[in-house]
Amino acid sequence: xxxxxxxxxxxxxxxxxxxxxxxxxxxxxxxxxxxxxxxxxxxxxxxxxxxxxxxxxxxxxxxxxxxxxxxxxxxxxxxxxxxxxxxxxxxxxxxxxxxxxxxxxxxxxxxxxxxxxxxxxxxxxxxxxxxxxxxxxxxxxxxxxxxxxxxxxxxxxxxxxxxxxxxxxxxxxxxxxxxxxxxxxxxxxxxxxxxxxxxxxxxxxxxxxxxxxxxxxxxxxxxxxxxxxxxxxxxxxxxxxxxxxxxxxxxxxxxxxxxxxxxxxxxxxxxxxxxxxxxxxxxxxxxxxxxxxxxxxx
Numbered sequence: 001x002x003x004x005x006x007x008x009x010x011x012x013x014x015x016x017x018x019x020x021x022x023x024x025x026x027x028x029x030x031x032x033x034x035x036x037x038x039x040x041x042x043x044x045x046x047x048x049x050x051x052x053x054x055x056x057x058x059x060x061x062x063x064x065x066x067x068x069x070x071x072x073x074x075x076x077x078x079x080x081x082x083x084x085x086x087x088x089x090x091x092x093x094x095x096x097x098x099x100x101x102x103x104x105x106x107x108x109x110x111x112x113x114x115x116x117x118x119x120x121x122x123x124x125x126x127x128x129x130x131x132x133x134x135x136x137x138x139x140x141x142x143x144x145x146x147x148x149x150x151x152x153x154x155x156x157x158x159x160x161x162x163x164x165x166x167x168x169x170x171x172x173x174x175x176x177x178x179x180x181x182x183x184x185x186x187x188x189x190x191x192x193x194x195x196x197x198x199x200x201x202x203x204x205x206x207x208x209x210x211x212x213x214x215x216x217x218x219x220x221x222x223x224x225x226x227x228x229x230x231x232x233x234x235x236x237x238x239x240x241x242x243x244x245x246x247x248x249x250x251x252x253x254x255x256x257x258x259x260x261x262x263x264x265x266x267x268x269x270x271x272x273x274x275x276x277x278x279x280x281x282x283x284x285x286x287x288x289x290x291x292x293x294x295x296x297x298x
Contacts, residue, residue, distance in 0.1 A: 004126050005068045006040070007135040008147065012063065012154055013038050016162065019155035019192060019206060027162075034058075034165050038158075040065055044122035046220055050161050061161045066114075066122035068154070072133050073107075073114035074216045075153055076146035078261055080107040085260045098264055103142070106130045115219075152209020153216070156188045163187035178233045185233075185242055193246045204253060207246060211254050214239045215261050222265050236291040255280035262287055269294070 001007070017024040030036070035058040046067045053060050084104055088096045099105045110131050117124040126132060131143045133150070163169075163184035192206040218235035239262075243254050259280050263273050271290050277283035 002042075003065050003069060004132045005065060005072055008068075008133055008151070009040065011135070011151055012068065015151045015155035016158045019152055019159075019209070022195070023191065030162060030166055036061065036162060036165055038063060040068075042066070042123050044118060044120060046070065046118060046217075048157055048161065050164050059165045061158060064122060066118050069126070070114040070118045071153060071157075071213075071216055072146060072150045073111045073131075074219060075150040075212050076131050076142060077107045077111045078212050078215065078257060079145050079149055080104060080142055081264060082257050082260050086256075098267075107142070148205075149209060149212055152192075152206055153212045156192055156210040156213045159188035159191045160184045181233055182241070185238055186245075189242045189245055198246075203246070207243070207254050208257065211239075211243055211257055214242050215258065215265075218262070219265050222269065234292070234295060236288050236295065240288050252280040255284045259284045259287060262291070266291065 011018075017027050020027075035056070037053070037058065037060040039060050040063045043064045044066060045064070047062060047064045048067055049062050050059050051062055052058065080103055081098065084101070085096055097104075099108050110127065113124070113127055131146065134143045134147055161184070164180065167180070167183055167187065169180045169184070189210055192210055193203060196203045196206075214235065218239060221235045239258060243258060259273055262284075266272070271287070271294055273283050273287045275283060277286065
C-alpha cells in the first residue's frame with residue numbers, strides 16, 4: 001500500500017458528511033448539484049485545493065497523500081503535546097520538555113518525518129515503527145484519537161474547499177483572493193459548529209478539529225520555506241477569527257490547545273507566551289498579537 005493514510009480513504013471522503021450528520025443530506029445535495037469529486041494524488045507541499053477536471057470540467061478536490069500524512073501526524077502531535085503539557089501543569093512543573101518522554105519523542109519523530117516528506121518528494125515511505133493511522137481499533141490509544149481528530153480536521157478543510165465551489169469563487173489557476181479565503185473559512189467553521197448548543201459534547205470535538213486545521217496551517221508558515229500557496233490570509237489571523245466565533249464551554253480547551261501548540265511552533269523564533277496571564281484566552285490573545293507584530297515587522 002502506498003501509505004497507511006490510504007487505509008482511511010473512505011473515511012476521508014465521508015468526513016464532510018459525517019462531521020455534522022445532521023447536515024449530511026445537504027452536503028450530498030451540494031456534491032450532486034455541483035458534481036464535486038475527490039481525488040488523491042502524489043505530490044509535495046500542502047496542496048489541498050479545488051481544480052476543474054480536465055475532461056468533464058467539473059470541480060474536484062485534490063488531496064495530496066503527503067498533505068494528508070502531515071495532517072494526521074500533526075493531529076497526533078497536537079493531542080500528545082497538550083495531554084503531556086496538562087499533566088506537567090497538574091504536577092506543578094515550572095518547565096516543559098517537548099521531547100521529555102517516549103510518547104512525545106515518537107510523536108515528534110513522525111511529525112518531523114511528515115514535514116520533511118512534505119517539503120521534499122512527497123512520496124517517502126511511512127516509517128516502519130512508531131505511530132500510524134488506524135482504520136479501526138478497539139483501544140483508545142493515541143493513534144486512534146489522532147485519527148478521530150484528523151477526520152474532523154480534514155472535514156473542516158474539505159468544507160473550506162467545497163465553499164469555494166458553492167460560493168462560486170472564480171477558479172483562476174486555483175488561486176483565490178484573501179477575502180474569498182476568509183469567506184470559505186467562515187463557511188467551513190459554520191458548517192461544523194453552527195446550530196449546536198454550547199453544552200453539546202459534539203461541539204467540542206468539532207471545534208478541536210477546526211483548531212487543529214488552522215494550527216496546521218500556522219505550522220507551515222513558521223519556517224522560511226513555505227509549503228502553502230501565497231493567496232491565503234496569515235495563519236495567525238485565521239486562528240483568531242475561526243476559534244473566536246464560538247465559545248466552547250468554560251474550560252477553554254480550544255484556547256489551551258492553541259496556546260500550547262503555538263508555543264511549540266514558535267519556540268525557536270523568540271516569540272513566547274506570557275504564561276502568567278489570567279486565563280488561556282488572555283494568554284492566547286497576547287500571543288497571537290505578538291505573532292502578528294513579528295510577521296508585520298513592527
